[in-house]
Amino acid sequence: MKMRNIFVAMSVLCAVTSTDCFSDGGQGFQKNKPYSGREVGYVINEHERLHLIFMREEEKLARDVYINLSMKYPDVSVFEKTSTSEALHGSKVLKTLNRFSIDDPVGDDNVGVFSSKEFGQYFTDKYQKLTEMGAISELDALYVGALIQETEMKEIRTCPQVIIDTAESINTSKDCGLVHTDNRAISSLYDYLLKGSEKHLRAYVRNIEKYIGEGAYHAQEISQLEVNEILNR
Numbered sequence: 069m070k071m072r073n074i075f076v077a078m079s080v081l082c083a084v085t086s087t088d089c090f091s092d093g094g095q096g097f098q099k100n101k102p103y104s105g106r107e108v109g110y111v112i113n114e115h116e117r118l119h120l121i122f123m124r125e126e127e128k129l130a131r132d133v134y135i136n137l138s139m140k141y142p143d144v145s146v147f148e149k150t151s152t153s154e155a156l157h158g159s160k161v162l163k164t165l166n167r168f169s170i171d172d173p174v175g176d177d178n179v180g181v182f183s184s185k186e187f188g189q190y191f192t193d194k195y196q197k198l199t200e201m202g203a204i205s206e207l208d209a210l211y212v213g214a215l216i217q218e219t220e221m222k223e224i225r226t227c228p229q230v231i232i233d234t235a236e237s238i239n240t241s242k243d244c245g246l247v248h249t250d251n252r253a254i255s256s257l258y259d260y261l262l263k264g265s266e267k268h269l270r271a272y273v274r275n276i277e278k279y280i281g282e283g284a285y286h287a288q289e290i291s292q293l294e295v296n297e298i299l300n301r
Contacts, residue, residue: 112170112251112254114235114237115227115235115237115238115243115244115248116244116248116249116251116254117168118186118231118235119227119231119245119248120161120165120168120254121165121173121184121186122186122187122223122228122230122231123161123223123224123258123261124158124161124173124174125173125174125182125184125187125188125191126191126223127154127155127157128154128158128177128182128191129191129194129195129198129216130154130157130216130217131151131155131158132180133195133198133199133202133212133213134147134148134150134151134154134213134216135147135151135179136179136180136199136202137199137202137212137213138151140202140209141209144209144210144275146210146213146275147209149271150213150268150271150272153268157264158174160257160260160261161257161261162174164253164254173186173187180192180195180196180199182195186234187230198212198215198216207276207279207280210272210276210279211276211288213268213272213275214273214276214285214288215288217265217269217272218269218287218288218289218290218295219289220265221262221265221266221289221290221294222289224245224246224258224262224265225245225247225258226241226242226244226245226246226247227240227241227242227243227244227245227248228245229241231244266298269295269298269299270298273299285299
């Protein structure tokens with residue numbers, strides 16, 4: 069038990085501090101490395117800035133919930149694996165924030181701590197809710213894992229409701245996210261994150277269906293059609 073917990077902590081630290089620690093198959097993100105001639109002098113708009121800040125904390129939320137659940141259910145390896153991967157995803161978002169000179173909203177990287185002025189309270193409450201749901205049973209925890217991935221896919225593509233509710237200039241779900249941006253660095257990042265979420269959702273569904281039967285998983289946040297496409301059904 070202690071060795072497993074030490075491994076989780078070291079793996080997460082490695083992913084946070086170096087984008088080269090793990091390979092997650094995200095070849096699409098490699099396009100984000102060089103500055104293209106068209107992007108020199110590109111001014112990121114407020115909608116893109118807010119959404120990138122949101123995504124940085126959302127990736128931390130996923131990592132933190134999975135770390136919490138990996139401690140509760142140490143024999144379920146999917147939590148440990150996805151916590152490490154989500155830490156890598158968070159570091160990729162941070163790299164893009166740095167690229168556009170946006171301050172990192174993660175001032176405190178401790179598990180379960182969200183302190184940004186924009187969305188700190190929102191993610192604090194969400195972390196509490198998700199970990200409480202996951203504490204009910206192992207199956208409930210797996211459903212939480214899948215819910216996080218479905219929610220991430222939705223909120224990568226379109227503007228989360230919390231941003232619509234708090235930003236005066238944002239009125240609809242199309243005002244931020246992948247559907248809004250025309251910046252290639254940001255869209256490349258979001259494509260990479262989507263591929264990661266699809267991979268993680270497949271992993272959680274496999275584990276869930278060990279309990280409920282193959283083909284019995286029902287979508288929680290996105291459409292069943294999209295889930296079926298991701299699962300190749």
